Structure formats: C-alpha cells, structure tokens
Amino acid sequence: MPDVYKQSFKQNYTNNIELSIFNCGLERCAPGQTWGPGIRDHYLIHLVVSGRGTFEVGGRTFAVAPGDLFFARPSQLIRYSADEQQPWEYSWVGFNGACAHKLAAQLPFTDEQPVHHTSDPDGMRTALTNIYSSRGLQPQNEAAMVGYLYLFISALMKETSEAKPHSTSSSSQYVLNAIKYIQFNYSHDISIDDVAKSVGVSRSHLYRVFMLNVGKSPIDYLTDYRINEACKLLRAGNLSIAEVAVSVGFFDQFYFSRVFKRAKGVPPSKYLASQTDAAETPDAE
Structure with a gap:
C-alpha cells in the first residue's frame, strides 16, 4: 500500500x-x-x-x-x-x-x-x-x-x-428566488409576507422549503443577513450605529442593538470598539 x-x-x-x-x-x-x-x-x-x-x-x-x-x-x-x-x-x-x-x-x-x-x-x-x-x-x-x-x-x-434539467420549479428554486429578493431588499422595511409574495408561495410553504434547503427559517435568514451586512458597515467605520441600523433595515436603533447582541454576543457598540482596537494593534509574529 x-x-x-x-x-x-x-x-x-x-x-x-x-x-x-x-x-x-x-x-x-x-x-x-x-x-x-x-x-x-x-x-x-x-x-x-x-x-x-x-x-x-x-x-x-x-x-x-x-x-x-x-x-x-x-x-x-x-x-x-x-x-x-x-x-x-x-x-x-x-x-x-x-x-x-x-x-x-x-x-x-x-x-x-x-x-x-x-x-x-x-x-x-x-x-x-x-x-x-x-x-x-x-x-x-x-x-x-x-x-x-x-x-x-x-x-x-x-x-x-x-x-435535473426541469427542476426550476423545485423547492430549492423558491428558496433561491427568496434569497435574491432578500439580498436586494434587506435594507427596506420588508416582511416575510413580502418575501413569500415575491416568489409566489404562501408564508407557511416558504417556511417549509427554507427549513428543508437552508436549515433555518426565512426570518432567521433575513435577520442573519442584515446583521452580517451591519458588521461590514461597522468595520468600515464610516457610519454611526444608528446609521448602520437604518442602512440594514432596522428603523429602531434599540431593537437593532438587541438583535445584534443576540446574534453576535455583544452589542454593536462593543463590536465596533473591538474592531477599532484590532485595527490599532500591530500584528504579532
């Protein structure tokens, strides 16, 4: 061998x-x-x-x-x-x-x-x-x-x-279309009902196909996507926390902070501070 x-x-x-x-x-x-x-x-x-x-x-x-x-x-x-x-x-x-x-x-x-x-x-x-x-x-x-x-x-x-040349109407296609809608509209005040309507299915059916194909619910996917986009904006350092919140579809800064902390373990203010500290600390060899 x-x-x-x-x-x-x-x-x-x-x-x-x-x-x-x-x-x-x-x-x-x-x-x-x-x-x-x-x-x-x-x-x-x-x-x-x-x-x-x-x-x-x-x-x-x-x-x-x-x-x-x-x-x-x-x-x-x-x-x-x-x-x-x-x-x-x-x-x-x-x-x-x-x-x-x-x-x-x-x-x-x-x-x-x-x-x-x-x-x-x-x-x-x-x-x-x-x-x-x-x-x-x-x-x-x-x-x-x-x-x-x-x-x-x-x-x-x-x-x-x-x-699978004829699989465009499969459950995964509904999910892909929903994800595209979320990625283009996450910064607006959209709901899961809006997402479901955009792909032509009921809210309950969208939930089922998301769980099957993605492993999480549509609202969890939307929230995670918004928070990840917020992290990018916070790391860029050009916007205040309130401006970041609005930019990713949260129009209540305090609610944004609660959701952010639940997702990342720290509020956005501490996340921003940690990114600033990391940028100011020279790389160790």
Whole structure:
C-alpha cells in the first residue's frame, strides 16, 4: 500500500463574510482511518480520488468509491471511514458564509443522497488542487482560494442542472428566488409576507422549503443577513450605529442593538470598539 500522507491548510481568520474557506487539503488515509462521529460548523465536500470508504449521516451508511463526492452540512452528525483493504485518498474543502446556504442548495446533494458521482473526476480534482495550491495568509491568497472555490462550485452546479434539467420549479428554486429578493431588499422595511409574495408561495410553504434547503427559517435568514451586512458597515467605520441600523433595515436603533447582541454576543457598540482596537494593534509574529 502507498504511504499515507496529509497536506492541509486551515484558515484561522477570514475577511470574507460572503464565502469563506475554513480548510482544504488532500490525504491518503491509513486502513480503517476514521473521523467522527462528530459535527462540523461548516459545509464540507470530499472527492475520493482512489480507494474506498464509507460515509455515515442521518442514520444511514453510504459506500463511497473513486469519483464520488460526499457532502456534509453544518451541525450534521457524521462519520467517515477508510476501507480496511483499499483505504481511500481524497481531496476536500470546507467552507461557510452568508452565500454558502444558497450555493449549497444548488449542488447535486440532498439529505437523502449526500453522495454524488461526478462525470468529471479529473476536473473536480484539479479544481480542489487549485484551491489548496493558492493557500496563504495574505488577502490575495484568500481571494484566489475563494475564486477557485466558486469555479469548483460552478462545476458542481453544472452537473446538478444537467441531471435535473426541469427542476426550476423545485423547492430549492423558491428558496433561491427568496434569497435574491432578500439580498436586494434587506435594507427596506420588508416582511416575510413580502418575501413569500415575491416568489409566489404562501408564508407557511416558504417556511417549509427554507427549513428543508437552508436549515433555518426565512426570518432567521433575513435577520442573519442584515446583521452580517451591519458588521461590514461597522468595520468600515464610516457610519454611526444608528446609521448602520437604518442602512440594514432596522428603523429602531434599540431593537437593532438587541438583535445584534443576540446574534453576535455583544452589542454593536462593543463590536465596533473591538474592531477599532484590532485595527490599532500591530500584528504579532
């Protein structure tokens, strides 16, 4: 058996809230090598290059072979193990961010089928290798890694559309349209009823498809999106807290502060102060 190896890169900090790479790498595992059971706080995609193994999620076990990709969502209890006789070699990328949910909804994975056999294993491997090869701690490295991640996701989305050419009326499409509406209108005084009307479904149906595809309710998604946008504006340092609140669709500053603290653990004033302190502290080597 070839020697085992592991080459990996982990981000400890990211400036990109929209789409952030948490980790990436490539590994040839030892026989029976296992991760889990456990949960991740980000999306995780593995591409099996050679060998075999199993992926366990949702109480089910899936056999995984070369050319297969297996997909884990945040907070899912998962376990994956290399075969004892033919341990796998794989590449992987872990990511999250405000855009991650809508992108994941367009990938060829479902809770019922979290394993997908790619029609282009060499292309997928190259895409993941490009992410890892661009690794580094400088802003330009992060930009390159995220750029290659988008290309990898784009290739997967293409396989989704080819496999389901008539899926535009599916529940995921309602979610995508709702997310687009939120992203273009979050700064206005919109309600979930407005979002539901914009995509032509009832409020209750929108709730169901959001929970299915995103894992959170429409109001939670809207709130999280607004708070993440508020964080960007606070870090920029050009606006007062009241101005930031209005800019992201909160027209009561005190309510904005309560929601912000619930989401981030600190009120916006302390968040702003922490960003200022961080900017004034020189990087330690």
